[in-house]
Amino acid sequence: LDCPSLAYLDSINKSELNSHSYHVIVHLAPNTILNNEIYRTWMKSMNTTHHLLLDETQKNIHMEAIYRYQTQLNYIDDGIFPLLSYHNILKEFKIPEPVDNISYGFTSTRIPIRPTLGPDNSKLVTLQPQNYIDILLANEEFKQTFTAAKQQLQAMHEIAKTGHSYPEIIFLGTGSACPSKPRNTSGILIHINDANIFLLECAEGTTGQIRHFYGDQSDEILSHIRFTYISHMHADHLGGLYGLIRQRRRAFENLGHKYEKLILLCPNKYVDVGRKQWNYFSDKHLFDDDVHIVFNRMLTNGLPTLTHIGGENTEEEIFLFDKFKSIGLHGLQTVLVEHIYDAHALxxxxxxxxxxxxxxxxxQSSDFIQAGQNVDVLIHESTFETGLEVYASQMRHCTMAQAIDVGRRMNAKYTILWHFSQRYAKIPFLSETRTEDESQKNEKQEQKFDNVCISFDFMRIHLSDLPRACELVPIFESMFYDEWLSMKRKQTRREQEPDYFSKNTRMIESKRKFMSGRASPSNKNATQLETNTSRNIASSQQ
Incomplete structure (x- = not known):
């Protein structure tokens, strides 16, 4: 029974529900409805029926893996990987006792009808932090690697604490295509200052990730999201936008603040999609009531230069300039890149x-490299491992080595790898990555990437944390050593079979057909910038 507001109470009381007998009624409603005196009286009147209540107030573990991974990563570095907001609450979670024929439902609650009607919570997942740490320490490879680096990491942590300031970057989703237990799809929060947040991408589940990370502070965080950037029209980058904007409006109401439109930087085509979503789902507000649209292509030349306020500049340009200036941004530029139609970097x-x-x-994009010269942080997609350049090119993505190469050409101080294929859900295959040395293009040598780090969901990074984050890569690989070893075997197999890709053309051809109908902006320099970074690619070209 779905009762979204008090307006439906009268019709429920007068409905035919009362004339039938039910074993169980599952109630989907806000807590204010479920605790309403009229609603409670009606439930109690059906004394042979068990009422299971589902609302927003009850907190229990719906996916243990999220907490397990974060607890283990927190053991490695509690600054970069803070415990999730409800960690301590869930650790001491107690099930509320049923009142009469009414009880709350949780993830994995069962309602057996025979022999006794009533809730069975014996299968509920409980948080076991010490068990997760014990599993981690039972891994000898991890234990040795972490012990050797622990003292140095602690010293770096103490130094980093003194330099913590904005920006603060929170990774909410670091996987591609579809979510997995370790990695949700795309979403990154950049805290510009105390009261302004810039959201990069908004995949489905982004709002849930915010609630996992911030807990009871989520409404405040949602209200502070002033800007959202959607790079292109793929569902794993925008599927959660309607839900986030809806929850954001509710956050303003809960806080008693006047609603402020979200400034949405997005592809042109999203306007039609957005209006259809709002028309279909929203019965109170129109699309244009909730968001202020700015097309990505409007900013390819950077922020508007206000040489003649009110003269040559449009009202839209003046509005944008004032908004971005109010949060301290003096440079904001989108760059057309090669992926699908109207895809942009930022x-x-x-x-x-x-x-x-x-x-x-x-x-890889030469225009993006030029626009991002000398940045402090490059967050670059690295969907595939090194050695899959042919496949990555067909899919218009980058490998990890190509992403690192972009950072080198851009002269970025640090490169954070992001947007991994879910085949690398636990650990991307980075340490065996090789890039071409400019002076010795025929010799491939392993390099230590001391300015490259791997992103994880719920990772919190300040600029002062980046040197330490880069040192954690070997520890991550030892933490997931079995998965890393499996990927190493696959890489070895490819290197030993020069015609590996010709034997697996069906994979590439199927993806090529899938992509063939998609228009993409031309980038004449993209092909020149694709670096072939593994022995098997070199041999296959020969």
Whole structure:
């Protein structure tokens, strides 16, 4: 029984529900409805029926893996991987006792009808933090690697604490295509300052990730999201936008604040999609009531230059300039990249001196490299492992080595790899990555990437944390050593079979057909920038 508001109470009381007998009624409603005196009286009147209540107030574990991974990562570094907001509450979780014929439902609650009617919560998942740590320490490979680096990491952590300031980057989703237990799809929060947040991408589940991370502070965080950037029209980058904007409006109401439109930087085509969503789902507000649209292509030349306020500049340009200036952004530029139609990358530059470049989904782009010169942080998609350049090119994505190469050409201080294929859900295959040395193109040598780090969901990064984050890569690989070893075997197999890709053309051909109907902006320099970074690619070309 779905009762979204008090307006439906009268019709429920007068309905035919009372004339039938039910074993169980599951109630989907806000807590204010379920605790309403009239609603409660009606439930109690059906004394042979068990009422199971589902609302927003009850907290229990719906996916243990999220908490297990975060607890283990927190053991490695509690600064970069803070415990999730409800960790301590869930650790001491107690099931409320049923009142009469009414009880709350949780994930894995069962209602047996025979022999006794009533809730069975014996299968509920409980949080076991110490057990997760014990499993981690039973891994000898991890234990040795972590012990050797622990003292150095602690010293770096103490130094980093003194330099914590904005921006603060929170990764909400670091996987591609579809969510997995370790990685949700795309979403990154950039805290510009105390009261302004810039959201990069908004996949389905982004609002849920915010609630996992911030807990009871979620409404405040949602109200502080002033800007959202959608790089292109793929569901794993925008599927959660309607839900987030709806929850954001509710957050303003809960806080008693006047609603402020979200400034949405997006592809042109999203306007039609957005209006259809609002027309179908929203019965109170129109699309244009909730968001202020700015097309990505409007900002390919950077922020509007206001040489003649009110003269040559349009009202829209003046509005944008004032909004971005109010949060300290003196540089914001989108860059057309090669992926699908109207895909863009983004470069942010702040008046305090920091800068962030964000690739979205794309192949290597010389225009993006030029626009992002000397940034502090490059967040670049690295969907595939090194050695799959042919496949990555067909899908208009990058490999990890190509992403690192973009960071080198951009002269970025640090490169954060992001947007991994879910085949690397636990650990991306980075340490065996090889890139071409400019002076010795025929010799491939392993390199230590001391300015490259791997992103994880619920990872919190300040600029001062980045040197330490880069040192964690070997520890992550030892943590998931079995998965890393499996990927190493696959890489070895490819290197030993020069015709590996010709034997697996069906995979590439099927993806090529899938992509063939998609228009993409031409980028004449993209092909020149694709670096062939593994022995098997070199041999296959020969």
């Amino acid at each position: 470069v942010l530059r702040h008046i305090d001196g920091w800068s962030v470049a964000f690739s979205g989904d794309c192949k």
